[in-house]
Amino acid sequence: MASLFVWNDSYSTGIREIDAQHKKLVDILNALYDAMSKGQGNQALGKLLDELIKYTVVHFATEERLFKLHGYPDTLAHKREHDELASKVLQLQKDFAAGKVSLSMQVASFLKNWLTNHILGADKKYAPFLSSKGVK
Ligand SMILES: [Fe+2]
Numbered sequence: 001m002a003s004l005f006v007w008n009d010s011y012s013t014g015i016r017e018i019d020a021q022h023k024k025l026v027d028i029l030n031a032l033y034d035a036m037s038k039g040q041g042n043q044a045l046g047k048l049l050d051e052l053i054k055y056t057v058v059h060f061a062t063e064e065r066l067f068k069l070h071g072y073p074d075t076l077a078h079k080r081e082h083d084e085l086a087s088k089v090l091q092l093q094k095d096f097a098a099g100k101v102s103l104s105m106q107v108a109s110f111l112k113n114w115l116t117n118h119i120l121g122a123d124k125k126y127a128p129f130l131s132s133k134g135v136k
């Protein structure tokens, strides 16, 4: 299977539930990339894109629940980043469904950057805070 994104420990937040969810997002993204490189049709690609978006929503909700539960001080800025990311992928989904964009390598690398920048940036920032609250 062709992989776009190879997980390594530098992506780890040290929080089990979060790392498992991030890995699943990476898996879905890799499956999408693999399907693209095999030249699979729009229906198959659309399904994987839907899966990516659905799981992203689940994942963002998990993080935001933890922030609320532990009173993370940077919640607002983090949520804003989630909302921006979500609206970008929803726009992509819409444009794809309308036939305005095709899922190209450019789109795949956009999704990869989207995920890595958020994990390595905003997500890594909350890790020490949640760890200090005993979240494992
Ligand atoms: Fe996040």
Ligand SMILES: [Fe+2]
Binding pocket: 022, 059, 063, 119, 123
């Ligand atoms: Fe995250």
